[in-house]
Amino acid sequence: MTVKRDYYEILGVSKTASAKEIEEAYRRLAVQHHPDRVPAEKKDEAREKFKEISEAYAVLSDPNKKREYDTYGHAGIDSHYSQEDLFSGTNFGSIFRDMGFGGSIFEDLFDIFGTHRERSGPRRGADIEVPVKISLEEAYRGVEKDFSIYHTVTCSTCRGSGAKPGTSKKVCNKCKGTGHISSTQDTFFGRFVQSQPCPRCKGKGQIVDIPCEKCFGSGKIKEQTKISVKVPPGVDNGTTIRIKGKGEAGDEGGASGDLYVVVRIAQHPIFVRQGDDLVCKVEIPYPIAVLGGQVEVPTIEGAKLKMSIPPGTQTNKVFRLKGKGMPNLHSSRRGDMYVETIIHVPEKLNDKQKNILREYGKSLGLDI
Ligand SMILES: [Zn+2]
Ligand SMILES: [Zn+2]
Known part of the structure; x- marks a missing residue:
């Protein structure tokens, strides 16, 4: 090869x-x-x-x-x-x-x-593109989405022939049934006999005598079709899923085009996606930042996770939780989750708490 x-x-x-x-x-x-x-x-x-x-x-x-x-x-x-x-x-x-x-x-x-x-003989129908909006959680788990499209399908009454059932087509009199019109042309490269599809029968050689009443002779009708698409786990914004044969109907027995479903992922209130990784910010209570301890962090799976914070953690410190990101579309690997800390400054303290903090401040020599 x-x-x-x-x-x-x-x-x-x-x-x-x-x-x-x-x-x-x-x-x-x-x-x-x-x-x-x-x-x-x-x-x-x-x-x-x-x-x-x-x-x-x-x-x-x-x-x-x-x-x-x-x-x-x-x-x-x-x-x-x-x-x-x-x-x-x-x-x-x-x-x-x-x-x-x-x-x-x-x-x-x-x-x-x-x-x-x-132009003569079967021709494939056109492709259709449809966007489908999903949440980040749905992109994580995978989801089945149902929607409708409005597209052309082969007329079931005449089976795409365009002729009323029971009637037959007649031979095109412009091209005498050949489907082609020949003409001679002089060009830079020499003289050529050019064969072009017949404009009257569009190269078919036959024309419909009595048109089908359902499709008015076109052989195709517009129809609403319900589509169910399986969106696999790990899709990203712009991922395209092809559904074969659900585009526009073909001509003269040609195959239908395909439907392309383009995935659009809605913005998430907590997570920002970076490839297969997820990034989020988590508030850490001041005493835990100072003394260390455990905090709860959200996950894309839904359940909260306990994460250990070491003593002396500063604001904007980033922790990595391995394998807690998005699934990879092409492998069994999972991305990671990155948690950025924000040290929470308490706004409402009672007298006892204020005194404790004041004592702490005085021990540092602060004028409070
Ligand atoms: Zn028809
Ligand atoms: Zn013709």
């Missing part, structure tokens, strides 16, 4: 490059490495190179794929997308048409990717 190169490195752009910079880098490299622009003996090499830059572009030009790549690297992409899925959302067709490539080159390209030709 060969080690895959970094997509940013392949396109020669930085990790902070804008969508426009990414597209420009791809166009530049695509002209340079286009298989039809190199001598015969270098074609195989060029095809491989072309495939590599096109894959990098397919991922980095798609916000969802880019995010998965930025978070999980190649593993995130490889485990979620088939080769076909990887390229299906990218509009290579318009890029190459802009650049003046067409005809056989265009067909050859999609042959390289081993995928369907643009």
